[in-house]
Amino acid sequence: MDSMVFDLDGTLWDSTDTILLAWNSLMKDYKQIKRDITKEDLQSVMGLQVPEIGKKLFPDLNAHERNRFLEESCLVENTFLGEQGGILFDQVEDVVRILSRKYKLFIVSNCQDGYIEAFYKFHQLEKYFTDYENPGRTGLSKGENIKLIMERNHLTKPVYVGDTEGDRKAAQFAGIPFVYAKYGFGQVNEYDYEIETFDELVKLF
Template sequence: MDSIIFDLDGTLWDSVDSIKVSWNNVIQANNQIREELTREDLEGVMGLQMDDIAKKLFPALEDEVRSKILNECFEVENTYIEKHGGIPYKNVENVLKELSKKYKLFIVSNCQEGYIEAFYKYHGLEKYFNDFENPGRTGLSKGENIQLIIKRNQLSNPVYVGDTDGDLKAARFAGIPFVYAKYGFGEVSEYDEVIEEFEDLLTLY
């Protein structure tokens, strides 16, 4: 193994409360949405592609309106997270520091452009990662973005660490082993390795 590619939400941190505050700020200013989002609502869409998130959270809206509101939510979210951050899982920085001594580290997340950068900026973790990718920047699926990272960085034996069935499918699509972060938001049907908490990666690798 020469590298580890990470999902972000539910794998490296929990940003749901920050997302909830920022998205509800947008919803409060829009009279087409009556109910504010709950933490449970957002946990239920973690790991989905952006269009699927919009359809699930705002099913009654026309596509054009839904897309406009989603883009507003993403813009406010990036600004909020850059200032307030999220909650990294236990010992994330220490584990990343140790892993980065042995492996190249990457992030591939189903997020908008600017989200990973906001994560880096608030928590100061960019120094441990070699590269990142997301559909907001490429328009590609998570599996395709994993393949892009592999090709761009000439990786020969990477693994993908994530917490949802979508992460499993993306790793299978890219043809690399999947490590299930069981402490995250989702449940998966199969995996190659499993970690109960983030620091288990140190004993796994």
């Protein structure tokens, strides 16, 4: 193994509380939204690309209204997250510091452009990661973005660490082993490795 590629939401942090604050600051302007969005709603869509999230959470909005809300919410999200951050899972900074001494570390997440940068900005973890990618910049699927990171950084034996079935499928698409973060938001039945807590990565690898 020469590197580790990480999902972000449900793997490195939980940003749902901050995202709820950001979205609630906008939702008052959208009378067509019939109910409040809960933390459980957000956690259920973590790992999906932004258009899929919009369709699942805002079925009462027409396509134009939904796209406008999502565009605005992504910008507000990035601002809130850059200023308030999210909740890092236990020992994330200590573990990535240790792992970065032995492996090159990367992030590939199904998020908008600016989201990973907001994570870096508040939590000051950019120094541990070599590169990152997301569909907000490339328009590609998670599996394609993993392959892009592999090609761009000449990786031959990476693993992907994530918490959802979508993460597993992305790793499979990229042809690399999948490490299932069981403490995250998703349920996965097939995986190459599993961790109950983030710090188990140090013992595993």
